[in-house]
Amino acid sequence: MRKQNSIHPRFYCACCLISEMGVITLFRNYINYMSYIGINKLNNGAQGRLTVAMAYVLINAETGCCGEVIEALRRLPEVKEAHAVQGAYDIVARLEAQTMEEIKNALSWKIRRLERVRSARTTIVV
Helix, strand or coil: CCCCCCCCHHHHHHHHHHHHCCCCCCHHHHHHHHHHHCHHHHCCCCCCCCCCEEEEEEEEECCCCHHHHHHHHHCCCCEEEEEECCCCCCEEEEEEECCHHHHHHHHHHHHCCCCCEEEEEEEECC
């Protein structure tokens, strides 16, 4: 068995067993692909863990300006998704970066300083 860099060994063995029973079929292909492309190179040598920091930002915008704020958010490299929503907040955005420091900088220096953003509340994905 090839050493798997990104999956816990027990999880890998359980998925292989389920795969051999025919329940899932793509797991081995995914693992082999991740090993082939060198998961450690993608993660800057992170000892086999994905080192992507992720957060959701709940944003209140000025009345009638959601479209402008969403367009500005989508131009930021850290913002992977941004959507208008109904409820207590106007916009929900998903941020991803290599480190939590990059997320913090994007929030402090980019998102909260956008025109027409009244407030932003952040939830960090753990």
